[in-house]
Amino acid sequence: MVAASPTPVRPDRIRPIGLPVIDLTRKRSDVVDLIVRASEELGFFKVVNHGVPRHVVANMEAEAFAFFAQPPPEKLKAGPPNPLGYGYKNIGFNGDTGEVEYLLLHTNQASINHRSKTISEDPNKFSCTVREYVEAVKDLAVEILEMVGEGLRLTDPKKLARLIRDGESDSVFRLNHYPSLISTTTTTNNNGTVDKDNNNNSSGRDMSSQQGWCNVVNGGGVSVKGVVGFGEHSDPQILTLLRSNDVVGLQISLGDGLWAPVSPDPDSFCVNVGDALQALTNGRFISVRHRAMVNPYRSRLSMVYFGAPPLHARIAPLPETVTAQTPSLYRPFTWAEYKKAAYSLRLSHSRLDPFRTVADFVDNDDDDDHRNGFHGLNHL
Ligand SMILES: C=C1C[C@]23C[C@@]1(O)CC[C@H]2[C@@]12CC[C@H](O)[C@@](C)(C(=O)O1)[C@H]2[C@@H]3C(=O)O
Ligand SMILES: O=C(O)CCC(=O)C(=O)O
C-alpha cells in the first residue's frame, strides 16, 4: 500500500509593511480621520503619546513577570481557565493550542479581587495594580471610541464609548507570556559582563517539541520556521488595546497567507478593531485577523484589554451606517448570544458569519479550505 502524501501546506509569507502609527497629541480632527482610515483599511493601528502613565504600565508588567516566573505548581493554583484564570497551552475549550501561558481576568472589580487570591501572595497589591492599569487603558479605549463616533458622524458620537464604559461591561484583560525556546539565554549587561537570563522559560514545559511549528517565508523569500504562540483569529469584542514588551511576535494578516509583523514598541498601544465593532459599523471597519509568534531567544509578554459591551447589550449595525446602497449586513444580536457562539467555535473561525443577514458562504469546518478561497453554504 502506498502511503498518502501529506496535503501540502502553503507556507505563510512575511511582508513587512508600514503600519499606521497615530500620535494622539496631533490636531483632533486629523486624529479622527487617521483612526477611521486605519480601521477601514486594516482594522489595526498603533497609538503613541496616549496618556497612559508609564508607571502604571511598568507596575502591571512587573506583576505579570513575577507571576509567570513562578514554578508551575504555584501558577496552576490560578487555573484551570473556565475561561477565566491561568491557562497553559490550551486556548478556549475546542482543542486550540499554542506555545503560550496566560492569565485571563474579567475587569469587574469583584472578580479581580476574587481571582487575585489565587494569583498572588499579596492579592491586594495585585488587584490594585490590575485596577489601575485597566482603568487607564479603558479611558484610552473610551477616548478612541469617542473619536470613532465623531468620525462616523453618529448623531450620538459617544454611543460606542458608552458600551465599554458601562459599569456592567463584559470587558476582559489578558496577560500572555510566550517563553523563549531556550530555557537559559546569556546576555551582555551594561558592564560588558555576561548574565544568564533564567526568567525566559519558566513554564516548566519541554519546549524542544516541534509541535506548532509552521513554515514561514520571509521578505527575501527565504523559508524560515516559526512557532505559533497564539494562532490566527479575530478578537470578538469592540476594541482591543495591546501593549507588549520590546520583543517581536504580533503579526497582522493581510490575507492570502501574507503576514505583516508589528514592530514592538513598549511605549505604544496596538489597537485592533474587534468583531462587534465590525458589526456595529456594518462592515465598514474590519475586525483584523492576527496571531502571535514565539520569539526563539527572548520571552515575550503582552497585556491585552478587550473592551466589550454588557452581556444584555444589543449589537446591530448603527443606523448611520445603513443605507440603500449599504443594507444591513448583520442581524441584531446580544453580546451574550455572540459570546456563546464564539466559545462554541475554534479560534480561527469566522465568528460573524452566522450573524449575517444574507445567505452567505462560510467555512467553519476543520479543514483548511478557507485559506484556499473555498467556502461552504451557510444557513439558507
Ligand atoms: C478558542 C477560543 C478562545 C477564545 C474563545 C474561543 O472559543 C474563540 C475566541 C477566543 C478569544 C480570542 C480573543 C481573546 O483572547 C479571548 C479571551 C476572547 O474573547 O476570544 C479568546 C477566548 C479565550 O481564550 O477564552
Ligand atoms: O500576544 C499577542 O501579541 C496577541 C494576543 C492576542 O491576540 C489575544 O490575546 O487575543
Ligand SMILES: [Fe+2]
Ligand atoms: Fe487577539
